[in-house]
Amino acid sequence: MTDVRAGRIESFIKPLRVVPGGQVNLAEDFAPGHGVGVAKKADGVELLQLGIELLDEYQRRLAAEQTRGVLVCLQALDAGGKDGTIRHVMSGMSPQGVRVANFKVPSAEELDHDYLWRYARRLPRRGEIVIFNRSHYEEVLVVRVHPENLARQRLPGPAEDSGVWKRRYREINAWERYLSDNGFTIVKLFLNLSKEEQRTRFLRRIDVPERNWKFSAADVRERAYWDDYQRAFSHMLNATSTRWAPWYVVPADHKWRARLCAAAVLAHALIDIDPRYPQTSAPARRDLAKAKKDLEKEAPRGAPADPYEASLADRNRKRTKKGGQGKRKQGSVQS
Ligand code: AMP
Ligand code: MG
Numbered sequence: 001m002t003d004v005r006a007g008r009i010e011s012f013i014k015p016l017r018v019v020p021g022g023q024v025n026l027a028e029d030f031a032p033g034h035g036v037g038v039a040k041k042a043d044g045v046e047l048l049q050l051g052i053e054l055l056d057e058y059q060r061r062l063a064a065e066q067t068r069g070v071l072v073c074l075q076a077l078d079a080g081g082k083d084g085t086i087r088h089v090m091s092g093m094s095p096q097g098v099r100v101a102n103f104k105v106p107s108a109e110e111l112d113h114d115y116l117w118r119y120a121r122r123l124p125r126r127g128e129i130v131i132f133n134r135s136h137y138e139e140v141l142v143v144r145v146h147p148e149n150l151a152r153q154r155l156p157g158p159a160e161d162s163g164v165w166k167r168r169y170r171e172i173n174a175w176e177r178y179l180s181d182n183g184f185t186i187v188k189l190f191l192n193l194s195k196e197e198q199r200t201r202f203l204r205r206i207d208v209p210e211r212n213w214k215f216s217a218a219d220v221r222e223r224a225y226w227d228d229y230q231r232a233f234s235h236m237l238n239a240t241s242t243r244w245a246p247w248y249v250v251p252a253d254h255k256w257r258a259r260l261c262a263a264a265v266l267a268h269a270l271i272d273i274d275p276r277y278p279q280t281s282a283p284a285r286r287d288l289a290k291a292k293k294d295l296e297k298e299a300p301r302g303a304p305a306d307p308y309e310a311s312l313a314d315r316n317r318k319r320t321k322k323g324g325q326g327k328r329k330q331g332s333v334q335s
Contacts (some may be wrong), residue, residue, distance in 0.1 A: 009268045009271065010034070014251055016251075018238075018247040020236070022266065024237055025234055026192065031251060038310055044260050048088065048256070051263035051267050052091060052263060056092040056093055058273075059093045059270070062273065067183060068275065069125055069130070070184070070187060070269060071179070073132045073188045075138075081191050084255055085191065085258060085262045089266060090131070097128055099130045099233060101130055104134075115168075123179070123184065129266075137172075139168060139234065140165055140232065141233070142233070144165055145228045150164070167245040169236075173239075173245075176244060177244050186245035187248075188248065189247075189248050190237065190249050193252040197253045202215060248261070275301055
C-alpha cells in the first residue's frame with residue numbers, strides 16, 4: 001500500500017525537483033501556471049485531502065519514533081501563497097507535533113549574531129515538523145537584492161565583495177548537510193509565482209476590505225525589483241539544490257495546485273523517513289499483561305472485564321452478520 005502511494009507521489013513531484021548539480025533558469029525551466037498533470041480543481045482538492053490524511057498518519061509516527069525531525073523551508077515573493085499553503089498542509093496534523101517559525105526583518109539582537117543564529121534557534125526537535133515561513137534563504141535573496149541589509153550585518157572585511165554569496169551558498173549547504181547527517185530532513189519549497197498573478201493578488205488585497213491588512217505599500221516597491229529577485233532565485237536554486245536537501249519549484253499561480261504539490265513533497269519526505277512506532281520489548285509486554293490482569297480484576301459487577309476488547313468483539317460479530325446477509329445498505333458507515 002505504502003509502496004504504491006510512494007511511487008505515485010515520487011513520479012508526481014519529480015518534475016518539480018531541481019536536479020542537484022544541474023543548471024536551471026527559473027523563467028525558462030519552470031512555468032508558474034504549470035498544470036502538474038491535474039486538470040480539474042475538484043480532482044486536485046480530493047487528492048490534497050488524501051495527502052493531508054497521509055501527512056497525519058506519518059506525523060504521528062514521526063512523533064512517536066522521536067528519532068528524526070523535519071524542517072520545511074518555504075520561500076516565495078509577496079502574495080506567493082505561503083500562508084495559505086501552511087494552513088492547508090498543516091490542517092490534518094496534530095498541533096502538538098508541528099510548529100511554524102516566521103522570519104521578518106532581523107532584530108538588533110539577531111544582527112548582533114552570525115546570520116544563521118536566528119534560524120538555528122528555531123530548528124525542529126526530534127519527532128517534530130517545523131515550517132520556516134521564509135527561511136535562511138532570505139540571506140541570499142532579500143539581502144542580496146538589497147545590499148544595505150548586508151551592511152547592517154557588520155561582517156568583517158569588504159562585505160560588498162561578490163564572493164560573499166558563493167561563501168553563503170557553501171555555508172548553507174554545509175549547515176544543511178550537518179543537519180541531515182544528524183537526523184533532520186530538510187524539505188525546500190519555492191512557490192513560483194508569475195508577475196501578472198502577483199499583480200492580480202495585490203489588487204484583490206486592495207479591493208477586498210477584509211484583505212487590506214495583507215497589503216503594504218512596501219510590497220509594490222519590492223515588486224519593482226522583480227527581475228533582480230528572479231535572478232537571485234535562479235542562483236539560489238542552482239547553488240543550493242543538493243542531494244541531501246533538494247529544492248522543489250512549485251507552480252504557484254493556482255493556489256490549489258500549489259497546496260497539492262507542497263503536501264506531496266512533504267509526504268514524500270515523510271514516506272522516505274518511514275518512521276515507526278516503537279516496538280514493545282518482551283519485558284514491557286510482560287508488564288502490560290500484568291497491568292491488564294490487574295485492571296480487569298477491578299471491573300464492576302456486570303461490566304465486561306475489558307470494555308475495549310468487548311466492543312471490538314461486538315463490532316466483529318455485527319460485521320460478520322451483515323456480511324452473511326449479503327445486502328449491506330449503500331453508504332452505510334463502516335469502521
Ligand atoms: P512578510 O513575510 O511579508 O510579512 O514580511 C517579512 C519581511 O521581512 C519581508 O519583506 C522579507 O524580505 C523581510 N526579511 C526576512 N528576512 C530578512 C533578512 N534576513 N534580512 C532582511 N529582511 C528580511
Ligand atoms: Mg510582505
